[in-house]
Amino acid sequence: MSDITVIGGIAADIEGHPYEELKKGESNPGKISVAYGGVGRNITENLARLQAEVTFVSAAGQDFAGRMAVQELAALGADVEHVHLLEGENTAMYLSILNSVGDMEMALCNMDVLERISGHIIDRALPRMRASKIVALDANLTEDVQVYVMEQLAEVPLFLDPVSAPKAERSKNHIGRFHTIKPNVGEAEILSGLEISSEKDLAEAGRYFLSQGVRRVFITLNARGVYYKDASTEGILRPGTVELISATGAGDAFSAAILDSFVRGLSVEATARYGMAASGVAMASKTAVNPQMSRETLEAKLKLLAQEDK
Template sequence: MSEVSIIGGITADIEGHPHNRLIYGDSNPGKIAISYGGVGRNIVENLARLGTKADFISVAGDDLPGRGAVRELQDLGVGVEHVRLLPEENTAVYMSILNLVGDMELAMCNMDVLERISIAFLEETSEHLKKAKVVGIDTNLTEDTLEYVTRQLKDTPIFLDPVSVAKAERARGVIGRFHTVKPNRMEAETISGLSILSEQDLKEAARWFIGQGVQRVFITLGGGGVFYMDDKDEGLIRPEPIEIASTTGAGDAFSAAVIYGILKEFGIGKTARLGMAAAAIAMEAKSAVNNQMSMDRLRQKLNGEVL
C-alpha cells in the first residue's frame, strides 16, 4: 500500500535553452529538450527517487507521450493503476523558453485533457485515497473537483501546490481544508488577495493562510528562498549560491520534500531546509526532475542531517 497519493497533471515538456540573449519576434538558435513533466507527475517522481511508496492519479492521452510517461513512472516503482489513458485526447503539453541564466522567460501550455480529472473519475478512487497517509494535489483540478476531494479526505493531511497564478484562484474557496500549501509569491497574492512586497507582507500573507485553517504554509520566492510559517514557528531561508542548469522543476522537488516532511512528521523548519535542498538538487539538471535525486544527495546538501 502506498504511503502517499498524488493527484495531478502529466505533460510532455518541451524546453528551449538559447545560445545567446533572446530576441523577440525572431528565431533564436539554441538547444531544445523534450521530457515528461507536469507538477503532479514531477512530485511523484521525486518522491519515488526519495524511496517513498507513492502512487499517481491522473489522465493523459492514449498516445506516445502518455504511454511513455506512464511506463517511466512504473519503472521507478510508482503505482500507476489509477492513471487513465484516453484514446480521444492528446497528452497535455508544456512548452517553455529559458533565458541565458536558466530562468523561464516565456511558456505556453495546453492542459485541456486534465479537466478530465473529474469528480466521477475520483469517485472511483475515493476508497483508495482514504488509505493514504498523505495526499498531494495540484490545481490542474477544477474548483468543483477540488471541493469534492477535500471534502472526501477531511481526515487526511492534504498538500496543495497551486501550479500557477492562473489556476491558484481555484483553491481559494477551500484553502482552509489543506494541511499544507506551497504557493510562490504571486500565487499567494492571488489566493489571499494581499500584496506581498516586503518581509512583513510575507508574514501577513502567511498569517492569512493560517487563519483560514492551513496548518503549514511555505511561500517560495525563487532566488530569494522560502518563507515558512505554522502556529509555532516561522522563518526565512535564503538559498546557497549554486550553479544553475535550469530552474524548471525546482518547485516540484520542493513540494515532494515537503510531503516527505509531513509523512515523517518533521518540524516545519527542518521541512523547509529539506525543501530548499531538494530544489537545489533539481536545479543542477536541465530536466524537470534530476535523476540524481536521492536521500543520500539530500543528506549531503544538509551536511548529514538525520532524515
C-alpha cells in the same frame, strides 16, 4: 497502500532549437528534445526517487507520450494504477520554438485532457487516497474537482501546490481546507488577497492562512529562500550556494520534500530546510527532475547547507 497520493497534471514538453537563425515559414534544421513534465508528475517522480511510497492519479491520452510517461514513473517504483489513458484524447503537451540565442519565439500548449480529471477518476482512487497519510493536489485540477476531493477526504490531510497565480484562483475560496500549502509570493497574494512586498507582509500572509485553517505554510521566495510558519514556529531560510543550471522544477522538488517530510514527522523548520535542499538538487540539472535526486543526495546537500550556516 501508499503513504502519499498525488493528484495532478502530466504533460510532454517538446522544445525546438534551430542551429542557425530561425526562418519563419520554412523548415529549420535544429535540435528537438522531448521531456515529461507536469507539476503532479514531477512531484511524483521526485518522491519515487526518494523511495517514498507514492500513488499518482491523473489523466493522459492513449498515445505514445502518455504511455511512455506512465511507464517511466512505473519503472521508478511509483504506483500508476490510477493514471487513466483516455481514448480520443491527446496527452497534455507544451510545444516551444526557440530562436538561435535560446529565447522563445512562439509556443503552443494543449492542456485540455487535464480537464478530464473528474469525480469519476477520483472515485476509483478513493480507497487508496483514504489510506494515505497525505494527499497532494496541484491546481491543474478544476475547482469543482478540488472541492469534491475535499468533501471525500475530510479526515485526510491535504497539500496544495498552486501551480501558477491564475490557477491559484481555483483554490482561493477553499484555502482553509488544506493542511499545508506551498505557494510562491505571487500565488500567495492571490490566495490571501494581500500584497506581499516585505517580511512584514509575509508574516501577515502567514497569519491569514493559519486563521483560515491551514496548519503549515511555505511561501517560496525564488532566489531569496523560503518563509515558513505553523502555530508555534515562523522564520525565513536563505539559500546557500546553488549550482544553477535550470530553475525549472525546483518548486516541484520542494513540494515533494514537504510531502516526504510530513510522512517522516519532521518539524516545519526541518521541512523548510529539506525543501531548500531538494530545490538546490533540482537546480543542478537541466531536466525538470534531477535524475540524481535521492535521499542520500539530499542528506549531503543538507550537510553542505548546515556548514555554510556556521
